[in-house]
Amino acid sequence: MTQxxxxxxxxxxxxxxxxxxxITRRRLISAVGSLLAKKGFKGLGVNAVAREAGVxxxxxxxxxxxxxxLIAAFAQQEDFWPSxxxxxxxxxxxxxxxxxxxxxALFAASFIQALKKRPLTRAxxxxxxxxxxxxxxxxxxVREESIMAFFQMFFAKxxxxxxxxxxxxxxxxxxxxxxxxxxxxxxxxxxxxxxDQGWDRIASAVNMVIHHVIPPA
Amino acid sequence: MTQxxxxxxxxxxxxxxxxxxxITRRRLISAVGSLLAKKGFKGLGVNAVAREAGVxxxxxxxxxxxxxxLIAAFAQQEDFWPSxxxxxxxxxxxxxxxxxxxxxALFAASFIQALKKRPLTRAxxxxxxxxxxxxxxxxxxVREESIMAFFQMFFAKxxxxxxxxxxxxxxxxxxxxxxxxxxxxxxxxxxxxxxDQGWDRIASAVNMVIHHVIPPA
DNA sequence: GACATATGTCACCAGTCGGTAATATAACGC
DNA sequence: GCGTTATATTACCGACTGGTGACATATGTC
Numbered sequence: 001m002t003q004x005x006x007x008x009x010x011x012x013x014x015x016x017x018x019x020x021x022x023i024t025r026r027r028l029i030s031a032v033g034s035l036l037a038k039k040g041f042k043g044l045g046v047n048a049v050a051r052e053a054g055v056x057x058x059x060x061x062x063x064x065x066x067x068x069x070l071i072a073a074f075a076q077q078e079d080f081w082p083s084x085x086x087x088x089x090x091x092x093x094x095x096x097x098x099x100x101x102x103x104x105a106l107f108a109a110s111f112i113q114a115l116k117k118r119p120l121t122r123a124x125x126x127x128x129x130x131x132x133x134x135x136x137x138x139x140x141x142v143r144e145e146s147i148m149a150f151f152q153m154f155f156a157k158x159x160x161x162x163x164x165x166x167x168x169x170x171x172x173x174x175x176x177x178x179x180x181x182x183x184x185x186x187x188x189x190x191x192x193x194x195x196d197q198g199w200d201r202i203a204s205a206v207n208m209v210i211h212h213v214i215p216p217a
Numbered sequence: 218m219t220q221x222x223x224x225x226x227x228x229x230x231x232x233x234x235x236x237x238x239x240i241t242r243r244r245l246i247s248a249v250g251s252l253l254a255k256k257g258f259k260g261l262g263v264n265a266v267a268r269e270a271g272v273x274x275x276x277x278x279x280x281x282x283x284x285x286x287l288i289a290a291f292a293q294q295e296d297f298w299p300s301x302x303x304x305x306x307x308x309x310x311x312x313x314x315x316x317x318x319x320x321x322a323l324f325a326a327s328f329i330q331a332l333k334k335r336p337l338t339r340a341x342x343x344x345x346x347x348x349x350x351x352x353x354x355x356x357x358x359v360r361e362e363s364i365m366a367f368f369q370m371f372f373a374k375x376x377x378x379x380x381x382x383x384x385x386x387x388x389x390x391x392x393x394x395x396x397x398x399x400x401x402x403x404x405x406x407x408x409x410x411x412x413d414q415g416w417d418r419i420a421s422a423v424n425m426v427i428h429h430v431i432p433p434a
Numbered sequence: 435g436a437c438a439t440a441t442g443t444c445a446c447c448a449g450t451c452g453g454t455a456a457t458a459t460a461a462c463g464c
Numbered sequence: 465g466c467g468t469t470a471t472a473t474t475a476c477c478g479a480c481t482g483g484t485g486a487c488a489t490a491t492g493t494c
Contacts, residue, residue: 024472047451170422176394202387212429264481275443
């Protein structure tokens with residue numbers, strides 16, 4: 001990016017580069033974000049990112065050692081994946097005292113909300129499905145760790161005798177799939193993915209399943 | 218593709234083009250399939266398809282009016298989506314007489330098998346998630362119709378009072394997601410996606426849910 | 435045989451991609 | 465002022481993309 005040193009009076013053809021490494025870095029990082037949100041991971045190349053940032057692409061190599069490095073930097077500073085706290089509904093202590101079925105229901109509702117407000121996360125999840133590379137593998141690893149830690153913390157020592165882990169992951173998989181699809185289609189198998197009412201119906205169905213599988217104490 | 222007119226005795230440098238439109242068309246169509254299975258929809262371009270078919274890319278334009286036309290021709294002749302019969306386990310009459318919970322369980326098992334043996338379908342499903350275009354929309358429409366027809370035929374007039382449609386679609390979404398992920402990763406949330414045992418566990422969890430939600434009569 | 439048509443190959447185009455070297459300019463120390 | 469370093473731009477490279485026109489060869493008809 002360049003900026004004019006003078007006003008418009010002198011009709012200055014020359015512009016003055018900013019020459020601020022930190023600002024340039026931030027420009028590039030946020031360009032990844034906006035580009036990812038706008039186009040998805042399609043067209044996420046050095047040229048496009050540099051264009052979006054208004055900066056020369058060579059700086060991607062100088063500051064980040066290439067596009068993977070830049071994307072890694074982007075991923076680090078983004079909360080692209082919901083935290084344990086968020087998946088627990090915002091209050092860990094309170095969450096831990098809930099009966100099992102309510103824990104699961106709260107988790108499902110929180111997970112829906114978390115996905116709904118993260119278009120970038122949905123884009124990255126879609127990305128992971130079709131282009132495995134060293135970056136998506138890293139994001140993958142972080143996510144697997146996070147979700148396993150969450151599961152261990154709250155569901156590990158159940159004595160219901162049912163496969164709680166498989167149940168949680170099935171719900172997570174279904175919600176992930178529907179959230180991603182919602183970016184492309186309005187209806188899936190008759191389910192309305194475009195409106196809040198449609199998602200309320202989905203959440204209700206999940207709750208119904210949970211409360212049938214785990215009868216309240 | 219070319220083939221030698223003589224044996225190897227004359228050391229023939231020249232090869233003779235086949236000059237059979239139907240064969241060439243088939244070569245191109247099947248090249249789309251194998252390329253889709255090998256690389257997914259990434260690198261599914263005119264150049265790559267022509268290379269895979271061993272044919273010049275200009276024929277794609279001449280015979281199919283471009284890549285979309287070729288892909289449409291490919292999609293028409295493929296059973297890329299399981300039929301109602303297949304989703305019912307192979308015997309419609311028998312299926313229709315099962316109690317509801319067993320219907321659902323059989324559907325889930327059949328759906329898993331159907332996805333497992335269709336790498337192209339998985340690739341296309343992944344494609345639909347990120348690149349909506351006129352082709353994927355068509356496939357989408359076919360699929361939505363098919364799945365709704367199946368649902369209507371067997372589950373419409375339930376009187377359990379629960380949201381059966383949402384339940385079926387949740388299961389379908391979860392299984393679709395896991396099947397697609399299985400092409401990229403071996404483990405999802407602790408679930409083993411790479412082995413038959415892992416999928417048995419998933420199927421068991423689905424059955425568990427079904428039988429809890431819909432108690433056998 | 436001659437000719438027209440169907441089929442296939444080749445060569446090229448402009449555009450984009452990831453990547454790099456050479457250069458210009460700003461900022462800072464002296 | 466001078467020189468050095470940090471920052472950014474320009475210009476280019478080879479490879480690939482989708483797409484097209486000119487050409488070559490085989491097939492079928494008369």
